[in-house]
Amino acid sequence: MQGILLGFTDSKAGLNAVVSFNGLENYARLAGNELFWNSFRIGLVWAFGVTALQFLASLGLALLLNLDLKFRGVARTLALVPWAMPPVVIAIMWRLMLNPSYGPINEAMRTVGFPGDINWLGSFSTALPAVIVVGVWAGMPQTTITLLAGLQNVPAELHEAAAIDGAGVLHRFWHVTLPALRPIIVAITTLDLIWNFNSFALVFVLTAGGPGGQTMLPMLFAYNEAFRYGEFGYAAAMGNVMVIVISVFLFLYLRGQARSRLS
Template identity: 40%
Template sequence: MSTIGKLRQFELPREYYHWLSKESVWGWLFLLPSLLVLGLVSVYPLTRGIYLSFFEYDGIGDPEWVGLDHYATILGWTEFWIVMRNTLVWAFAAVVIMATIGLGFAIMLNREFRGRSIATTLLLLPWAVPFISIALNWRLMYNFELGPLNGFLRLAGISDGLPWIASSRYALFSVMLAWVWRNFPFFMLTFLAGMKGIPGDLYEAARVDGSSKIDSFRHITLPFLQPVVVVMTLLMSLWSLNHFTLIYVMTGGGPGNSSMVLPVYIYQQAFHFGNMGLASAIAVVMLLVMLTYGLIYLRLYREDVGGK
């Protein structure tokens, strides 16, 4: 076969021609720095963590191959399952509370009233505060002797004070309140934007037909907001599962393991106890949990997220 014939034999299909166009080549060249940085800060640590999960490694010496021993160890730990339970409760209970509060404020702000812009600004402020500042301020608020929360309880005669973050009974709930306070504006703003996109004619038609405000909310507002709810709850659930700063600064996972969640547990195993391999295995299990949850969630609501 001639050289020309061989070139024609390996000619790209027409639908792939755009990959070789000048615009496509320049586009990939512009994306190349970002892809390199993404690989450096995301892909390499991920693959390195999976690799280390099969080794005994203290961060200093040479890794020693142990196979699946770390996975067998953590799956047999009662402590690990307590931390897993805390993580799931922390993530999903907080998301439900945030979504409920955010929806309530979005409904309020979707109406015309004097001072609405000021109220919107004030309600958005928590979203702009850094996590370290939130953690330190809420720790002060929870202080048993000087905290304003216990001061209010004493003033109202309800209680002599609660050990908010010093008690295994209240610690996880106390940190969850701070997490909800910081993140509910995200739900509020997104729901409010979704409500602005609902045609007003639908509400007018519902009023003409004699529908109450509750009926309009159930049959107009909620169906239109459903795709937004699906995406928002998925994102915030994953962010909550992966959050570290607030819990670490406020309680460090204590007292005991009452407020310990997987990100803090991984950090503790890696940097407090020097078990890099074991911490990597826990991180891989956490990654699988998050991937499984995300895939199942999107599978159940794929029509709402992507449309038909």
């Protein structure tokens, strides 16, 4: 509540700074701030891109881990490794891997004859896609485990009945597996979208919003306004706008859950 109220003041950094109520002045200023709205656009691209790719990769991995394969237990344990690592550690590890001079990714590309001098995190064209890939890798475990739990709860009788009726593997996946997973898919993708939109530590350590603001997420922009420029009230107003956006996501999720229960 205090953070919300702060967005309606002119609070700034400084000893003995006088704080006064300024109504909607921060929001009027924010409405004309193209840099913030550009960061907002980048944040939506990041959130939807990571969430979509994360879901597809996690679904494929969950289907693989659901098979009765050798060393399945080891594979499931390895799939959880990113979940056990703090975002800062993940970011540092990937910074080393994506290093243009000695990173193993560029080294591998040189080995197979591709250009091996790409500055993944420092180029305008590759920074955001590279950060999205890291975000997908970092967030896959929870999505994979959730989908795997859902797959194990799909009644085997449904697949057997569909197979007896002559349905192939793809047909059974599309008409049996996916409908059974629908509530879980809606829940995990909505939560992933909210978590990804709120991302801070991973991107902050990877690029700090660079190069040239190409990976400047809204949380990073608000952080800079608050702790680099001392505009606490203005940064709080940005946070309030982001809370409204997240509330919209939550409303759509809860409405979807209510409709699925009724149906």
